[in-house]
Amino acid sequence: MKTRLMPVILTGLTAFFMLVLTGSAALAAETPALSTEAARMGENPVILIGFEPDEPIFLAGVNGGEVKDYVVVSDDRQQGEGAGMITFDVSDPTQSWSGARVGRAFSPALSIPGYRKLGLWIKGDGLKHSVIVGFHDGVYDGSVWFDFEHAGWQHFVVDFGSFANQWQLDRLDWSHITRVFIEFADGAGTLKNKGTVVLDELVLAK
Numbered sequence: 574m575k576t577r578l579m580p581v582i583l584t585g586l587t588a589f590f591m592l593v594l595t596g597s598a599a600l601a602a603e604t605p606a607l608s609t610e611a612a613r614m615g616e617n618p619v620i621l622i623g624f625e626p627d628e629p630i631f632l633a634g635v636n637g638g639e640v641k642d643y644v645v646v647s648d649d650r651q652q653g654e655g656a657g658m659i660t661f662d663v664s665d666p667t668q669s670w671s672g673a674r675v676g677r678a679f680s681p682a683l684s685i686p687g688y689r690k691l692g693l694w695i696k697g698d699g700l701k702h703s704v705i706v707g708f709h710d711g712v713y714d715g716s717v718w719f720d721f722e723h724a725g726w727q728h729f730v731v732d733f734g735s736f737a738n739q740w741q742l743d744r745l746d747w748s749h750i751t752r753v754f755i756e757f758a759d760g761a762g763t764l765k766n767k768g769t770v771v772l773d774e775l776v777l778a779k
């Protein structure tokens with residue numbers, strides 16, 4: 574996995590826009606389920622987004638970024654009944670940063686204290702992209718981020734205890750997580766491109 578530091582200002586701005594976006598998606602939450610992939614991750618895995626048919630997800634473009642299309646596909650998936658194919662555009666040259674998000678709101682909030690290991694399947698399109706996984710506890714935001722550049726499916730695992738690219742994870746109230754999102758970002762202006770990426774099973778484990 575390639576990693577790259579991003580300016581703190583980006584995550585700060587992301588936090589700001591998360592606050593702006595709060596309330597835009599009052600979606601019902603389902604009880605997170607388990608799967609074989611989640612079980613492989615570690616103890617007591619919780620699926621945050623399964624990219625399943627009829628799952629209550631939200632889409633958002635931030636600061637000039639756009640989600641051009643999102644569809645749950647069944648013929649090219651890793652876990653469950655579907656995977657989420659997202660087409661995004663974060664190429665707006667007039668913005669210093671942009672993002673395109675797919676996420677999920679939880680009501681009631683998720684209580685997942687002690688969950689420190691994140692897993693996510695990504696089917697890349699061969700282009701270099703930057704992805705942020707963000708969390709919101711009703712007050713604070715926290716995130717991890719990494720770059721990827723591959724074609725085909727790859728499973729990413731991030732251990733919060735050792736992963737450098739993280740912001741405010743320790744500040745979050747993990748007993749009250751109200752929102753989770755995956756954002757395709759422009760790498761603070763260095764990756765102003767478009768992409769079509771398939772996602773499956775964002776999971777946290779202990």
Ligand SMILES: [Ca+2]
Nearest residue numbers: 623652653655
């Ligand atoms: Ca799935």
